[in-house]
Amino acid sequence: MLGKLFGNKEKTHSLKIDGVDKSISISSKETLLQAALKEGVKFPHSCRVGGCAMCKCRLVSGKVKELTEKSYILSAEELQTGYILACQSLPRSDVQVEVDFSRADIPEHDLVTTPGKIIAQNPLTHDISEIVIETDKDIEFTAGQFAEITVPGDITDARSYSFGSAPGRYKNEIHFFVRAVPGGAMSNWILGDQAVGTKVELQGPFGDFYLRSSDKPMLCVAGGSGLAPVLAVLEDAANQGVNRPVSFLFGARTEQDLYCLDQIKEIKARWKGEFEFVPVLSDEPEDSAWTGARGFVTAHFEKYCTAETQLYMCGPPPMIDAAIAEAHKYKLEDKDIFFDKFLDKSDLEKPKQNEPAQTA
Ligand SMILES: Cc1cc2nc3c(=O)[nH]c(=O)nc-3n(C[C@H](O)[C@H](O)[C@H](O)COP(=O)(O)OP(=O)(O)OC[C@H]3O[C@@H](n4cnc5c(N)ncnc54)[C@H](O)[C@@H]3O)c2cc1C
Numbered sequence: 492m493l494g495k496l497f498g499n500k501e502k503t504h505s506l507k508i509d510g511v512d513k514s515i516s517i518s519s520k521e522t523l524l525q526a527a528l529k530e531g532v533k534f535p536h537s538c539r540v541g542g543c544a545m546c547k548c549r550l551v552s553g554k555v556k557e558l559t560e561k562s563y564i565l566s567a568e569e570l571q572t573g574y575i576l577a578c579q580s581l582p583r584s585d586v587q588v589e590v591d592f593s594r595a596d597i598p599e600h601d602l603v604t605t606p607g608k609i610i611a612q613n614p615l616t617h618d619i620s621e622i623v624i625e626t627d628k629d630i631e632f633t634a635g636q637f638a639e640i641t642v643p644g645d646i647t648d649a650r651s652y653s654f655g656s657a658p659g660r661y662k663n664e665i666h667f668f669v670r671a672v673p674g675g676a677m678s679n680w681i682l683g684d685q686a687v688g689t690k691v692e693l694q695g696p697f698g699d700f701y702l703r704s705s706d707k708p709m710l711c712v713a714g715g716s717g718l719a720p721v722l723a724v725l726e727d728a729a730n731q732g733v734n735r736p737v738s739f740l741f742g743a744r745t746e747q748d749l750y751c752l753d754q755i756k757e758i759k760a761r762w763k764g765e766f767e768f769v770p771v772l773s774d775e776p777e778d779s780a781w782t783g784a785r786g787f788v789t790a791h792f793e794k795y796c797t798a799e800t801q802l803y804m805c806g807p808p809p810m811i812d813a814a815i816a817e818a819h820k821y822k823l824e825d826k827d828i829f830f831d832k833f834l835d836k837s838d839l840e841k842p843k844q845n846e847p848a849q850t851a
Contacts, residue, residue: 507587508532509551517582523548523555524577528602528697535595537699539578539639539651542808542834545594545699546577553586559839597699598633604694605630607665609686615750618671619716620682621655626663630695634658634727635702635720635803637831638665638695642680649694650677653805653831655719657727665693668719672835700805700831702728707801707827708736712788712814715743717806717833718751724803725758734763738795742788742810744774746781767795789817798822801829808832 506515506526517526524546527534537545541559550573558579565574577588605628613621630638634657639649652667660666672678680686702709702724713721718741725739743749749770759766771784771791784791788810796802802818804811811832818828832838 504553504582505585506582507585508534508548509587509589510592517586519582521581522558522578523575523580523582523586523588527577531601533592533595533597533599534577534590535592535597535699536578536697538832538834539697540834541576541579541839542832544576547574548577548591549573549589550575550580551587551589554583555580555586556583557581598636598696598701600631600633600636600696602694602696603628603630604692607691607693609681609689609691610664612682612687615668616748619668619750622652622667622669622681622686624665624667624691624693626665626693629663630665630693632658632696633701634723635700635805635831636696636698637700637720638667638693639697640667640677640681641692641694642677643690644680646676646680649692650835651697653698653700653717653720654696654723657723657730659730660726668716670716675835698831700724700803700829702733702803703801703829705801706735707799708738708797710792710795710800710802711737711739712802712804712806712810713739713741714788714804714806714810715748715833717804717810717831720805720831721803722751722754722758725762726754729758729761729763732763736765737762738767739769740784740788740791740795741768741770742806743770743772745772746775746779748772769795787813789813792817792821796821796823798824801827803829805831806833808834808838 502519504517506517511532515526515530524536535545537543544564561576605626607624607626610625611623632654637651637653639651641649655666655668669678669681671682711721755768769784771788773787775781796818811830
């Protein structure tokens with residue numbers, strides 16, 4: 492209450508991570524994960540919104556304030572032994588945590604924070620546009636990763652958007668594919684009339700979705716704006732001369748919702764091995780001229796998914812969950828399944844209001 496009346500004062504604490512040979516200075520307004528990544532610590536993470544548990548760590552000592560409910564994602568045993576999500580925990584004292592670094596599988600890049608300006612909105616479908624942001628500093632990333640965008644005004648939290656092109660295609664310019672989420676604050680702001688010419692802030696790269704080195708055939712699956720990181724991975728792999736067989740299922744509702752088809756064609760033409768592209772429509776009217784694949788992407792796994800496949804996918808969480816379950820039917824193991832779920836606030840528990848800080 493007092494904090495609300497007088498504005499929460501920013502304090503500085505220290506963050507000690509077991510096995511990391513330095514004490515990190517952390518503001519009371521940044522999460523443990525943000526502070527660790529800023530210091531170059533390879534802290535395991537994926538979604539950064541409290542939905543994947545990749546950044547779970549054990550609170551050894553100190554107090555944190557948690558931004559979202561974690562009990563639905565951590566096991567009862569983890570909760571009892573003091574596990575927290577580093578991406579959702581703000582320090583309320585000096586803090587010490589224990590992290591399992593063997594789970595960290597993140598490309599090495601410096602974390603960059605840069606001002607940027609939205610310079611173009613190029614419509615791709617009725618609800619997805621390519622957004623081009625000119626940046627003061629270049630962000631080096633690996634294809635498949637994402638950045639966080641902060642916009643001016645009332646939308647206080649940053650949101651994640653995946654890089655929609657291979658690294659190196661543009662200098663000081665980042666291309667994202669943004670879908671207008673019904674009732675969504677940031678996506679509708681970015682796609683709104685006032686956005687072009689507006690200054691924003693970008694931070695990145697983040698994430699553990701990228702092409703693993705292997706000879707296994709790739710099954711790529713994209714839904715909606717999830718095409719951005721999948722396309723970036725394929726474009727980059729084509730640039731590198733990768734020759735693994737690829738089956739690429741692109742799920743959309745109707746033919747109107749398919750986009751970037753020329754770009755996919757161009758990547759396929761340059762691909763050194765077999766490349767089969769299969770657009771799959773779930774809601775295309777029965778009497779339309781469409782003669783291609785229909786249904787959900789998972790209905791087509793029988794043809795393309797085996798125990799020897801590597802599965803790469805991005806898009807809506809229900810699509811990813813269904814695809815993982817389907818892939819398991821073909822004995823594909825989790826070690827060969829890589830994905831980013833495009834989680835938003837509706838997928839996560841309501842933020843906690845005025846909860847006491849957790850202590851270990
Ligand atoms: C790793 C990652 C990569 C991503 N990449 C992309 C990308 O490349 N392109 C893209 O378009 N998106 C991407 N996303 C999703 C993106 O980050 C945003 O979540 C999305 O744009 C929606 O943000 P928003 O501010 O518009 O919606 P929000 O304001 O976050 O709201 C989303 C929905 O939740 C509802 N809602 C709001 N608050 C609550 C609440 N407290 N409880 C329950 N429901 C609530 C809203 O009504 C709305 O329907 C990615 C997400 C992740 C995690």
